[in-house]
Amino acid sequence: MATSGYYDLDAILTDSQKIPCTFELSVPGLGYLSGNVGEDVKEGSKLELPLWLGEMLAVNRIAGDTTFLTMDLPDALSKRVVNALKADPKTVRLREQAPHFYGLGARMLELFDEEELVEILTETFKKRSIDIADKASNSRNLVSEGGDWMKGLDETERALFRSSHEGGTAVRKWFESSSRT
Known part of the structure; x- marks a missing residue:
């Protein structure tokens, strides 16, 4: 967060x-x-x-x-959800668990001493971030998929997607403008 x-x-x-x-x-x-x-x-x-x-x-x-x-x-960090994240974090629709899933996880970890949960949330974010960055750079594919993938992202991931997409767009524009000069 x-x-x-x-x-x-x-x-x-x-x-x-x-x-x-x-x-x-x-x-x-x-x-x-x-x-x-x-x-x-x-x-x-x-x-x-x-x-x-x-x-x-x-x-x-x-x-x-x-x-x-x-x-x-909370239920968003229950054993069921944690086990699903361990198995394959990309398949869990985090927004359905909590709109601010990572923020909630961070706040709960301030109150609870859960070392395993720290590792699981960190690994989840790392693995999902790679997928988010990839889709942000190839966002045309998202339109053909119907945008359903985006509905599963929590607010932190949505912000990462926007930043990645805008950053990639800015770099492409810069390359285009610098190649003309």
Whole structure:
């Protein structure tokens, strides 16, 4: 993910993705988080919360070591998805998992110590980047394919495709203009 600042739209959208959380204690008056206005969230309740909220409630400790909740890895980074990425990362439609898949992965890895997941996401990006760069330089083939391939790319990959395509176009124009002089 690019450098993220306070007003970085991609960072805001990444932090708004839902994460499964389990409350470690009962919290009065927070029932509206589960659609139960006026009720309490009971200890052991499982809710999906935006990443930014789950993180705040998970890292802030009350009364020593007690936290409000624990977070789990989201479905986008589940064993099923990770195994599919290990088998063949090019076949996984990352956008269907999460529009900001790599951003979500990076944020979750800030919170979880998952060395294997770091390797898998890194290898996934490397292998898919080669394919993205190739298709960006031969984008006429994408039109004949119907553009379905592009629908599976997450936002980081789409930005890489645009940059690769625009860079290749700029180099071709430069060569053309320099050969005329």
